[in-house]
Amino acid sequence: MINVLVVDDDATLIFLMKRLLQKTGRVSEVRVASDGKEALDILFGGAWAPDLIFLDINMPVMSGWDFLDEFGRSYANKIECEIVMLSSSTREMEKAQAAKHPEVIRYLSKPALYPTILEVVINTDTRKSTGL
Amino acid sequence: MIILAVTPGQYLEYMTELQKILFSLVEKNGIVYFLLDTNHNIEMCSDNMFQVFGYDPPSILGMKLDKLCFGKDRDRLSKLLESALVSKDEKEIEFRLLLSDRRIRIVSATVQTLVTDDNNPKIAIFLRDITDHLNSKLFKDSFFNLSLDLFAILDFTGKVIEINEMWYEKFGYTKEELIKSGIAKVFKSDERMAAGRMYDWLKVSNESMYDYEMECCTKTGETKFISWSARSDALPGLVFLVGRDFTEKKETEQKLVESESKLSAILENTNDVIFSIDINYKLLKFNTAFVRIIEGSYGFKPKAGYSVIDPKVNTLTTMKWKRLYDLALSDRDVDELIDADPPNENLKYEVSMSPIKNEFKDVTGVAVFLRDVTERFKAQEAQLEMSRQLAEKNKDLLDFSFIITHNLRAPTSNLISLLSLYDKDHPANDENLEIMENFEASIHQLNETLADLTMAVKLREEVGKKFELLNLDEVFNNVKSKLPALESKGTIVFRTDFSTVPELIYPKGDLESIFYTLLDNSIKFAHPGRECVISVTSFIVENRVHLTFEDNGMGIDLERYGDRLFGLYQRFHRSDSGKGLGLYFLNTAIKSFGGSISVESEPGKGSKFTVKLIKRESE
Numbered sequence: 116m117i118n119v120l121v122v123d124d125d126a127t128l129i130f131l132m133k134r135l136l137q138k139t140g141r142v143s144e145v146r147v148a149s150d151g152k153e154a155l156d157i158l159f160g161g162a163w164a165p166d167l168i169f170l171d172i173n174m175p176v177m178s179g180w181d182f183l184d185e186f187g188r189s190y191a192n193k194i195e196c197e198i199v200m201l202s203s204s205t206r207e208m209e210k211a212q213a214a215k216h217p218e219v220i221r222y223l224s225k226p227a228l229y230p231t232i233l234e235v236v237i238n239t240d241t242r243k244s245t246g247l
Numbered sequence: 248m249i250i251l252a253v254t255p256g257q258y259l260e261y262m263t264e265l266q267k268i269l270f271s272l273v274e275k276n277g278i279v280y281f282l283l284d285t286n287h288n289i290e291m292c293s294d295n296m297f298q299v300f301g302y303d304p305p306s307i308l309g310m311k312l313d314k315l316c317f318g319k320d321r322d323r324l325s326k327l328l329e330s331a332l333v334s335k336d337e338k339e340i341e342f343r344l345l346l347s348d349r350r351i352r353i354v355s356a357t358v359q360t361l362v363t364d365d366n367n368p369k370i371a372i373f374l375r376d377i378t379d380h381l382n383s384k385l386f387k388d389s390f391f392n393l394s395l396d397l398f399a400i401l402d403f404t405g406k407v408i409e410i411n412e413m414w415y416e417k418f419g420y421t422k423e424e425l426i427k428s429g430i431a432k433v434f435k436s437d438e439r440m441a442a443g444r445m446y447d448w449l450k451v452s453n454e455s456m457y458d459y460e461m462e463c464c465t466k467t468g469e470t471k472f473i474s475w476s477a478r479s480d481a482l483p484g485l486v487f488l489v490g491r492d493f494t495e496k497k498e499t500e501q502k503l504v505e506s507e508s509k510l511s512a513i514l515e516n517t518n519d520v521i522f523s524i525d526i527n528y529k530l531l532k533f534n535t536a537f538v539r540i541i542e543g544s545y546g547f548k549p550k551a552g553y554s555v556i557d558p559k560v561n562t563l564t565t566m567k568w569k570r571l572y573d574l575a576l577s578d579r580d581v582d583e584l585i586d587a588d589p590p591n592e593n594l595k596y597e598v599s600m601s602p603i604k605n606e607f608k609d610v611t612g613v614a615v616f617l618r619d620v621t622e623r624f625k626a627q628e629a630q631l632e633m634s635r636q637l638a639e640k641n642k643d644l645l646d647f648s649f650i651i652t653h654n655l656r657a658p659t660s661n662l663i664s665l666l667s668l669y670d671k672d673h674p675a676n677d678e679n680l681e682i683m684e685n686f687e688a689s690i691h692q693l694n695e696t697l698a699d700l701t702m703a704v705k706l707r708e709e710v711g712k713k714f715e716l717l718n719l720d721e722v723f724n725n726v727k728s729k730l731p732a733l734e735s736k737g738t739i740v741f742r743t744d745f746s747t748v749p750e751l752i753y754p755k756g757d758l759e760s761i762f763y764t765l766l767d768n769s770i771k772f773a774h775p776g777r778e779c780v781i782s783v784t785s786f787i788v789e790n791r792v793h794l795t796f797e798d799n800g801m802g803i804d805l806e807r808y809g810d811r812l813f814g815l816y817q818r819f820h821r822s823d824s825g826k827g828l829g830l831y832f833l834n835t836a837i838k839s840f841g842g843s844i845s846v847e848s849e850p851g852k853g854s855k856f857t858v859k860l861i862k863r864e865s866e
Contacts, residue, residue, distance in 0.1 A: 127661045127685045127692075134668055134678075173653070181807070203656035206649060226660030228667060 116143040117240050120165035122154040122182065123147070123201070124174045128227070132169060132201075135229050139236045150174040151182030158186075164194045167239045169227075172202045172209060183216045191218055197239055199223055273373070282361075283370040287311050287328055290369065299376060301346050312372070317343035317351055324356075331358045331370060341377065353378045397473065397490035403450055405429055408485065417473075417492055419466035430488075435462045435470075449479045449486055460493075472497040520596075520617035523603060526576055528556040528569075531612060540617075544588050564588050575600035575613040584620070595624040643835070651700055658693035662686065702832065712754035714863060719745040719785055719794075722755075726762040730770060739770060740780045748785040748792055752863040757836050761794065764833045765856050769798035774851070791842075791859045799853040805846065812846060 119142050121132045129147050136142045146163065148154035151174060157163065172179035179200065190196075198218045202209065203225040213219045223231060273280065274295040282291040288311055292304040307315070316324045320342035327340045338358040343351045357373040391398050391411035400409040407426045415421055418433045425432075434442045438461050449456060455478035463471045473490045480487070514521055514534045522533035530553045541549045556569050567585065574581050580601055587594035597620045603612040665686050670679050723743055751758065766781060773779035782797045803812065813834035830844075837844050841861045848854035 125657060125661070127658075127665070127689050130681070130685050131661065131664045131668065135664075203660055204649070204653050205656070224660075225656060226663040226667075228664060 116141055117166035117236065117243055118142075118144050118146075118164065119236070120154060120157065120168045121145060121147045122149075122151065122168060122174070122179070123171040124149045125171070128171075128201075128225070132227060132232075135227060135232045136236065138229060139233050141236050141240045151177030151179060151185070154182055155185055155189075158190050158194070165196055166243055167236070168196060168198045169201045169223075170198055172200065172204060180212070183213075183219070186218065187216060195243075197242075199235055201225060201227060277376065279374045281312060281370075281372045281374070283312055283328070283372065285332060285368060285370070287313055287325070287370070299374075300344060300352065301348065315344055317345050319343075327358060328370060331360050332368060335360050335362065344374070344376075352376050353381055395492075397488070397492070399430060399488040399490075401430070401486045401488060403479075403484040403486070405431070405446065417465070417471060417490075418463070433463045433465075433473075435464050438462055445477075446486065449477055450481075452479070454478075470494070518619065521615070522555075523612055523614045524555055524572065525612045526610065528554050528572060530555060544591060571598060571600060572613055575602050575615075576610055578602050578604075578610050584624070587619075594619060594621045596620065639838075643838075654696045654700070655693070658689045658696060661689040662693070665689065712757065714752050715755055716750055716752050717755060717758055718750055719743075720749070722758055722762055723783060726759055726766060729763065730767055738778055739773070740778060742780070742782040744782075744784045748787055751785070751792055751860065753840070753860060757840070760836065761833060761858055764829045765796040765858075768829060768856075769796060769800055769854070772800045772854075773798070774800050774853075787862065788859075790862050792862050794858040794860070795855060796858075797853065797855040802850040802852050802854055803846070803848040804850045805848050813844065 119136050121129055121136075123129055123132070133145050133147075136145050144163075146157060146165070148157055154168070154170075155177070170179045170182065177185075179202070183198070186198075196218065197220045198216070200213045200219055200222045202222075205224050210222045213222050221235065223235075270280075270293070274293050277295070277299055278293075279296050279299050280293045281289050284290055288309055289307055290309075292302075292307060294304060296302050296304045296307070302315075312328075313321050313325055324340060324342050327338055331338050340356045340358065341353060342356065344354045345351060353376070354374045355377045356375075359371045361369045361371050363369065387409075391409070394411065395413065397413045397417060398409075398411040399407060399414070402408055407430060410422050410425055410430075412422075414425060414430075414433075420433070431439055431442065442461065445456065445459060455476065457476045459475045459477075461473055461475060463473045465471060471492055472494045474493050475488060475490050477486060477488045479485065517534070518536055520534070520536045520540050522537045523531040525531055530549060530551050532551065533549060538549060541547065556565060556572065571581050571583065571585075580599070582597070582599050585596050585598050586592045587596050597618045599616040599618075601614045601616075602610040603614055605611050665682050668678075669682050670676060673679065720743070723741075723745075727741065762783075766783075769781045770779060777799065780799050782795070784795050786793050805812070813830045834844055837858060837860070843859050844856060845859075846854060846856050
């Protein structure tokens with residue numbers, strides 16, 4: 116079982132992601148943040164840590180990129196966490212930029228569909244339980 | 248002559264005496280005479296034979312005269328002597344006489360047979376050495392005909408005595424024609440009087456005339472320039488005339504003068520500044536354009552010898568020119584684009600300098616060529632600006648198209664995901680209801696996005712917008728009354744100063760939307776802890792109308808968001824109720840009329856937006 120953080124400012128998407136993640140049956144807790152800053156606040160709190168983060172790019176206050184920069188600087192060495200980009204952008208440029216961050220394991224384009232989400236969750240859960 | 252009555256004996260005596268005198272006279276005149284017998288043997292020879300031809304008379308007595316004759320002329324002489332014996336007439340012959348030292352002289356002989364009573368005729372021969380005479384004629388003829396100059400010998404009446412072939416060559420008149428009608432016809436009609444006066448002067452003067460240039464005319468009317476030299480000799484009454492044709496030289500000169508005047512016309516009539524200096528920066532030559540530019544910039548007329556570099560003045564202008572001159576003086580070609588000297592520094596000049604060298608390849612000066620390329624430069628700048636704008640527009644469009652796909656994609660992909668979760672078999676279950684609510688929200692979002700995009704596209708259209716003269720106070724007040732956020736925020740202090748630029752020519756809707764968006768933003772992001780103060784001013788900088796909107800609101804972290812501030816769907820405050828379109832639309836609309844918008848801000852202190860619009864003149 117894994118903890119998942121969804122970072123997105125779109126209420127409908129958050130609703131969807133909660134549903135889809137719960138449906139997998141391998142997620143113990145889903146928390147949401149509406150921008151990068153909120154997400155950092157959650158991590159900074161230290162009370163709870165996600166195993167997997169779904170991260171949008173275009174958000175107010177702090178974008179996905181800014182979050183990644185800050186995460187890389189401050190948290191990458193402190194928590195065991197994988198990040199999956201989830202964006203409606205299909206620009207190759209953005210995929211390439213995401214690939215520069217070692218924490219990012221995948222780049223998903225919206226819509227988020229159940230089979231893909233399930234696959235991502237299973238992979239993370241498997242890695243976590245086997246320690247690989 | 249009076250002949251006295253004398254006796255025949257006396258008469259003979261007189262005659263003999265007379266003969267003696269005559270012979271002596273003949274001898275004195277260099278004429279050698281012989282008496283030959285019928286076999287051509289010399290019986291008697293005059294005493295001057297030795298002085299004239301070098302033969303001692305006794306040594307040739309009894310010798311055949313033929314022997315003294317040059318071999319090739321011998322037959323001719325013999326035949327003449329024979330015929331003289333027969334016809335008794337006086338005969339003339341020229342033949343070559345061999346001297347004792349084997350030299351040859353040409354002699355002219357007069358031959359006459361003398362018949363005596365005893366029927367023993369003698370041949371009398373008078374020999375005259377004509378070698379020198381012939382030689383001088385030969386010289387004259389040779390020079391006359393060899394020379395490319397015109398030769399003429401005239402008498403004092405102007406009659407042609409002798410003339411060479413060149414007259415025909417140069418003027419097309421034959422020798423006969425000129426002998427018949429005189430040489431005056433080769434002078435141009437208006438030169439004839441002067442020629443006549445010159446001729447009269449020559450006759451009375453002992454001096455020679457040299458290089459008197461005259462315009463002459465050929466038989467066919469062609470102009471020839473002839474330089475005449477002449478002298479007269481009063482004794483035979485002759486005038487000697489030599490003419491030299493310098494038409495070609497004259498034509499070349501004329502062409503040179505013409506091409507020089509053309510060149511100087513080009514130099515003088517061009518707007519390009521051309522001048523030269525020596526190695527001490529002293530002016531050598533310059534054209535009128537140079538004078539104009541110096542008078543315009545420095546208020547004095549330049550003269551040759553002036554220094555173009557004042558060694559005492561160390562201004563930037565002086566240094567700029569000195570550097571260029573020094574480059575050229577060090578034997579380098581200079582080609583640079585420079586600003587004109589103050590006060591015309593807004594003009595651009597293309598300057599070319601080339602070293603001037605002497606025959607030893609030393610640099611002795613610099614030729615400078617300046618061309619005003621302001622217009623061309625401006626056109627280039629305008630072109631660069633245009634391509635920059637095009638590139639920017641292109642980037643805008645590219646961004647725009649990505650944003651369209653992105654923003655349409657977000658609600659669409661939500662709809663797809665929602666559909667996949669929808670439980671068709673149990674339409675009424677709670678979960679489905681929640682999905683439907685989200686479904687509705689996404690459809691709504693999609694619709695709004697489409698409306699925004701339609702608006703964004705519309706803003707890019709420049710057509711149909713009417714420029715009109717707008718009063719900034721009126722625009723401000725009009726917009727203020729429409730601001731929705733005004734009431735909910737409590738007191739807001741507005742300060743306006745449109746005194747410098749009270750009016751502006753711009754499309755009304757666009758100017759109102761500038762005011763609306765920026766005022767609305769300032770109010771929306773007012774600092775919660777203090778009274779909101781918004782200042783709006785207008786002024787002119789470099790032909791642009793500046794509108795500034797300054798507030799004391801929350802401010803924006805420009806380090807973080809500066810480059811994205813005017814992008815589509817950018818929101819920077821969590822309290823932002825908008826969709827992040829306001830500044831994007833504003834920026835797009837302002838840019839479409841050649842304006843720009845910029846921002847200065849500090850988080851927590853406030854923001855200042857400056858809108859720069861092109862100042863339009865009313866028509």
